[in-house]
Amino acid sequence: MADKVLYIMKEYNASIDFYWEPLLVESNCDDRLNHHIQNRIIRGQSVEKHARQCTGANIFVFNSFMWWREPNMKLLRGSFEDTNVTYEDVEVQLSYNMALRTWSDWLDIHINRTKTRVFFMSLSPYHKKNVYKAYAAQNFERCQKKRNHFPIIALVFFLLIVASIFYSELSIQQIQETESKDDRKGTDHDHQPSAPLNRTLRNGPPVILDRFSTCKSTVKYSGRKPRWVVDTPEIDGRRGSVEQCDVFSGKWVVDNTSYPLYNGSGCPYMSDQLACQKHGRLDLGYQYWRWQPNNCNLKRWNVTEMWEKLRGKRLMFVGDSLNRGQWISMLCLLQSVIPAEKKSITPNAPLTIFRAEEYNATVEFLWAPLLVESNSDDPVNHRLDARIMRPDSVLKHASQWEHADILVFNSYLWWRQGPVKLLWSNEENGVCEEIDGLGGMELAMEAWANWVSSNVDPMKKQVFFVTMSPTHFWGREWEPGNEGNCYNEKTPIEDEGYWGSGSDLPTMRMVDKVLSRLGSKVSVLNITQLSEYRKDGHPSIYRKFWETLSPEMLAKPTSYSDCTHWCLPGVPDRKSKIHITFFMGWLHQRNSTRLRVSNDFGVNIHSAFTIFFIFRWCPNGAVVYVDQAWHFQQRILCTMKDQEDS
Numbered sequence: 027m028a029d030k031v032l033y034i035m036k037e038y039n040a041s042i043d044f045y046w047e048p049l050l051v052e053s054n055c056d057d058r059l060n061h062h063i064q065n066r067i068i069r070g071q072s073v074e075k076h077a078r079q080c081t082g083a084n085i086f087v088f089n090s091f092m093w094w095r096e097p098n099m100k101l102l103r104g105s106f107e108d109t110n111v112t113y114e115d116v117e118v119q120l121s122y123n124m125a126l127r128t129w130s131d132w133l134d135i136h137i138n139r140t141k142t143r144v145f146f147m148s149l150s151p152y153h154k155k156n157v158y159k160a161y162a163a164q165n166f167e168r169c170q171k172k173r174n175h176f177p178i179i180a181l182v183f184f185l186l187i188v189a190s191i192f193y194s195e196l197s198i199q200q201i202q203e204t205e206s207k208d209d210r211k212g213t214d215h216d217h218q219p220s221a222p223l224n225r226t227l228r229n230g231p232p233v234i235l236d237r238f239s240t241c242k243s244t245v246k247y248s249g250r251k252p253r254w255v256v257d258t259p260e261i262d263g264r265r266g267s268v269e270q271c272d273v274f275s276g277k278w279v280v281d282n283t284s285y286p287l288y289n290g291s292g293c294p295y296m297s298d299q300l301a302c303q304k305h306g307r308l309d310l311g312y313q314y315w316r317w318q319p320n321n322c323n324l325k326r327w328n329v330t331e332m333w334e335k336l337r338g339k340r341l342m343f344v345g346d347s348l349n350r351g352q353w354i355s356m357l358c359l360l361q362s363v364i365p366a367e368k369k370s371i372t373p374n375a376p377l378t379i380f381r382a383e384e385y386n387a388t389v390e391f392l393w394a395p396l397l398v399e400s401n402s403d404d405p406v407n408h409r410l411d412a413r414i415m416r417p418d419s420v421l422k423h424a425s426q427w428e429h430a431d432i433l434v435f436n437s438y439l440w441w442r443q444g445p446v447k448l449l450w451s452n453e454e455n456g457v458c459e460e461i462d463g464l465g466g467m468e469l470a471m472e473a474w475a476n477w478v479s480s481n482v483d484p485m486k487k488q489v490f491f492v493t494m495s496p497t498h499f500w501g502r503e504w505e506p507g508n509e510g511n512c513y514n515e516k517t518p519i520e521d522e523g524y525w526g527s528g529s530d531l532p533t534m535r536m537v538d539k540v541l542s543r544l545g546s547k548v549s550v551l552n553i554t555q556l557s558e559y560r561k562d563g564h565p566s567i568y569r570k571f572w573e574t575l576s577p578e579m580l581a582k583p584t585s586y587s588d589c590t591h592w593c594l595p596g597v598p599d600r601k602s603k604i605h606i607t608f609f610m611g612w613l614h615q616r617n618s619t620r621l622r623v624s625n626d627f628g629v630n631i632h633s634a635f636t637i638f639f640i641f642r643w644c645p646n647g648a649v650v651y652v653d654q655a656w657h658f659q660q661r662i663l664c665t666m667k668d669q670e671d672s
Contacts, residue, residue, distance in 0.1 A: 030043060030044070030045045030046070030079055031043065031044045031045075043083070045076070045079050045080065046058035046061075047076045047090075048061070048090065048092075048093040049066070049068050049090060049093055049094070049125055050073070050076070050088070050090045050125045050126065050128070050129045051068050051069055051070055051071070051072055051073050051076075051124075051125045051128055051129065052068065052069040052072045052073065052074070052075045052076065052106075053066065053067060053068040053069070054066065054067045054068075054106065055093065056075070056076075065100055066093070066096060066099055066100065067099075067100040067101075067102050067113060068099060068100070068101060068102065068121060068125065069101075069102050069106075070101050070116075070121055070124040070125055070128065070373070070375065071124065071128045071375040071376055071377070072128070072404075073128055073129060073132045073234075074234055074236035074238075077132055077233075077234045078233065078234075078238075083142065084141070084142055084143070085142070085143045085144075085145070086142065086143070086144045086145065087145045087146075087147065088129075088144070088145065088146045088147070089146065089147040089150070090122075090125070090126075091148075091149040091150065092149075092150070094118050094121075094122045095118075096118055097117075097118060098115050098116065098117065098118060099115075099116055099117075099118050099121040099122075100113045100114065100115060100116070101113065101114045101115075101116045101121060101124075101373050114373050116373075131422075131425050131426070132234070234399075234422075235399050235400060235401045235403070235414060235415075235416060235449070236401060236403070236404065237401055237402070237404050237407050237408065237410060238401075239401045239414055239449075240412075240414075240456070241412070241414060241447055241449065241456055241457070241458035242455060242456035242457060243456070243457050243458070244447060244457075244458045244459070244460050245457060245458070245459055245460070246459065246460060247448065247459045247460060247461040247465065248459055250450070250459075251469065251472070252417070252418045252469075252472070252473065252476075271319060271321065271322035272319065272320070272321065272322075273319045273322070273324060273604055273607065274319075274552045274553065274555060274556060274604075275319060275320050275321075275555070276317055276318050276319040276320045276556065277317075277318055277320075277522070277559075278315045278316070278317060278318070278518045278556075278559055278560070279315070279316055279318045280314055280315060280316075281314060281315070281316035282314050284316065285313060285314045285315070285316055285595075285599075286313040286314070286595035286596075286599070287359060287595060287599050288358050288359060288362065288595060288599075289595075290303055290304065290358075290594055290595050291303075291304065292362075293354075293357070293358035293361070293594075294361075295354055295357045295358065295361065295371065295380070296354065296358065296594060297350075297351070297354055297594075298569065298570035299347070299351075299565070299569050299570060299588075299591060300351055300354065300565065300569065300591060300592065300593060300594040301569070301570075301593075301594065302565050302568040302569060302593035302594075302596075303568075303593075305565075305568045305569050305570060306567075306568050307565075307568035307593070309516050311516055311517070311562070312516070312560075312562045312563050312593060312596055312597075313593075313595050313596055315518060315560075315600075316600065317556055317600045317603075317604075324603055324604065324607055325607055325610070327603075327606055327607075327610060329359065329360055329362065329363045330363055331610075332360060332606060332609075332610070333360065333363065333364075333382060333384075333385045333387065334385070335609070335610055336382075336385060336387040336389075336609075337385045337386060337387055338385070338386045338387065339387055339388075339431040339432065340387070340388045340390060340429065340430040340431050340432070341356075341387070341388065341389045341390065341430070341431065341432045341434075341609070342388075342389075342390040342391070342392060342427055342430040342432070342433055342434070343356075343390070343391045343392070343434045343436075344391075344392045344394050344397075344423070344427055344433060344434065344435045344436075345392075345394060345395065345397075345434075345435055345436035345437055345492075346393075346395035346436065346437065346438075346439060346440055347395075347591065348436060348438075348439065348495045348590075348591065348592075349391070349434065349435075349436040349492065350391050350393070351591055351592055351594065351598050352434070352436075352492070352598050352601060352602065352605070353389065353390075353391040354594060354598075355594055355598035355599050355601070355602045356389055356602050356605070357380055357389060358594065358595070358599075359599065359602055360382075360389065361380070364382045364384065365384075368382065368383045368384045369381065369382055369383065370383070374405060374406065375405065376392060376393045376394075376403060376404075376405055376426070377390060377391070377392045377393075377426050378390065378391045378392075390430070392423065392426050392427055393405035394423040395408070395437065395440040396413070396415050396437065396440055396441075396446075396466075396470055397420060397423070397435070397437050397470045397471070397473070397474045398415050398416055398417060398418075398419055398420050398423075398469075398470045398473050398474070399415065399416040399419045399420070399421070399422040399423065400413060400414060400415035400416070401413065401414045401415075402440070403422070403423075412447055413440075413443075413446045413447065414446070414447045414448075414449050414458060415446055415447070415448065415449070415466065415470065416448075416449055416450065416451055417448050417450070417466070417469035417470060417473060418450060418451050418469075418473060419451050419473065420473050420474055420477050424477055424481075428481065430487070431486075431487060431488070432487075432488050432490070432609060432612070433487070433488070433489045433490065434490045434492060434551075434605065435474070435489070435490065435491050435492065436491070436492040436495070437467065437470065437471075438467075438493075438494040438495065438533065439494075439495070439497075439590065441463040441464065441466060441467040441533070442463055442530070443463065444463065445460050445461060445462050445463065445466075446460070446461060446463060446466040447459070447460055447461075448460070448461055448466070448469070464530075464532060464533055464536065467533065467536070468536050468540070471536070471537065471540045472540060475540050475541070475543065475544055478544055478547055478548060479543075479544060479547065482547045482548075484546050484547050488549065488609075488612045489547060489548045489549070490548070490549050490550075490551050490605070490608065491537075491541060491548050491549075491550055491551065492551045492553060493534065493537065493550065493551065493552045493553060493554045494529050494530070494533060494534060494537075494554050495553065495554070495557055495590075495592075496526055496528040496529045496554060496557050496558045497526075497528030497589050497590050498511060498512040498515070498526065498528060498561040498564060498589045499511045499512070499528065499589045500526065500527060501515075503526045503527060504519050504521070504524060504526070504561060510584050511566075511584050511587055511589050512561050512562070512564040512566050512587055512589035513566040513567060513583050513584045513587040513589075514566070514583075515561045515562045515564075515566075516562050517562055518559040518560050518561065518562055518563075519558070519559045519560075519561055520559075523555075524558050524559060525555075525558060526558060529554055529558065534554070549608060549612075551601075551604065551605065551608065553601050553604070556600075556601075557597060557601075560592075560597050563592050563593055563596050563597040564587070564588060564589045564590065564591065564592060564593065565587075565588045565591055565592075565593050566583070566587040566588060566589065567583045567586065567587055567588075568593070569588055569591075571586070
């Protein structure tokens with residue numbers, strides 16, 4: 027018997043279905059018959075399995091409570107199909123909260139409220155003597171007297187459901203009539219090319235993409251582009267600069283005194299993908315290089331100062347494994363001053379959160395390698411033969427990042443691995459369009475830029491975009507005749523302005539074109555050139571490899587060297603210092619602006635009262651005193667501004 031049971035009324039072309047989903051998210055209790063399992067395990071941020079069964083309904087009635095009455099729940103890192111997985115014991119209240127948030131996020135993104143009604147039933151109490159003996163003994167008679175109320179409650183609930191059904195049917199008919207009228211008029215609000223005759227456009231919410239999603243057929247890209255409404259603010263000339271200093275132009279210098287900034291073995295959040303020294307790298311010179319801008323110095327800072335600036339705020343990195351490495355670098359730099367009992371981190375999930383309780387601040391990472399929704403959004407199981415994305419939808423990820431105060435985005439390497447498939451949100455028959463990587467990235471960047479333009483106030487939220495991170499797979503590009511790669515490289519490239527094939531100029535021009543339309547809403551962290559010099563900073567063979575390496579590969583280290591990611595401690599820490607310089611600058615500017623507005627308001631009130639009393643008590647000397655009051659105001663404002671700038 028399946029987990030989904032359907033009762034079909036053919037005469038009315040209607041059905042009443044039941045789907046077994048006791049914990050809302052994916053769990054080891056999802057079998058409707060064989061679910062009495064002692065240790066309950068959930069994937070707290072995965073609803074894809076259930077979501078595939080929940081699409082297309084007009085009315086939903088959810089509930090989930092009794093199955094959360096265990097003291098603890100196990101949280102799975104990874105998927106149930108993996109052989110090597112880890113579990114974490116989590117308090118049931120925290121795991122229940124995680125499941126509810128995941129479920130509600132899915133509703134926000136995929137449910138059209140004009141066409142679908144959603145109900146959630148509150149907890150259903152139970153009255154067992156063996157659970158609450160004292161209560162039962164005292165109130166058994168009262169319970170007996172009140173049990174006759176149950177049929178009335180059931181009747182009220184039934185009438186509520188029936189009324190909702192009629193209301194939904196009426197709304198759906200009205201919407202369909204409106205759409206039919208629009209179709210007869212031949213309107214095309216989006217000015218998009220008409221769909222081929224053998225394709226059907228979806229009216230309801232799109233089916234969520236996951237790693238099991240496939241295309242029923244694939245056609246060439248039609249040239250379709252969404253019609254985004256992107257405001258083009260005036261460019262203030264400050265994109266990518268801090269106090270008129272170009273921190274991205276400079277050179278690498280040896281600094282044995284200040285570097286490395288932390289001990290890799292002392293950072294509890296270090297990734298085995300980046301821990302080069304742990305995995306056998308003996309030449310540690312890559313840890314001692316400092317980035318020195320040509321015409322200025324990076325401002326010195328301390329960790330406590332950074333946390334004070336982040337107090338009550340959310341800093342979030344969004345993107346692929348390179349931005350995850352940058353996030354880990356930031357954690358290793360900042361976590362040392364937080365006592366162990368005052369910091370915590372969520373399990374490995376699409377959104378991973380480091381929390382510093384003392385400062386009520388978080389440093390987070392969201393896995394979104396293509397920025398838009400895709401079938402590669404699982405942070406663990408994303409190595410797929412065909413990559414499918416929705417070029418017109420960032421809502422799935424935006425629901426996670428929209429409330430952050432500081433956002434750091436990146437996206438590049440995942441677009442360098444061949445063509446991608448486009449599955450538009452209103453495509454019903456599973457027909458995909460194929461496009462090259464650069465074209466797909468441009469569509470994704472446009473969708474992302476539309477969200478930024480529509481939702482970001484630069485005075486309340488700061489958005490950064492990190493430019494492409496170069497690779498070093500071809501030794502002949504920096505040394506003629508060198509047939510190797512980054513393996514066994516120990517020093518940076520000294521050729522000023524060096525540019526390898528790992529950094530694609532057409533991609534950079536496209537990104538610059540998109541970002542230029544956003545003006546001061548986005549600050550660009552142009553780390554490409556400074557990273558180009560660091561052929562020595564990659565893990566090469568000194569990292570954990572999850573796939574089995576063949577004897578032939580082991581015999582030739584260059585054949586499996588990782589020349590994409592960066593060792594930690596290492597190059598990302600220097601980038602983190604630049605990031606922090608920008609963060610601190612923006613936070614200082616925002617706080618100063620708020621202080622200036624407050625001060626202006628206060629002085630104006632003070633001056634108003636001064637002028638009032640001058641006119642009231644000294645009418646003959648009014649002109650003189652008013653002039654003095656004005657100069658007094660100016661003097662106060664200048665003093666306050668000088669203090670802010672110091």
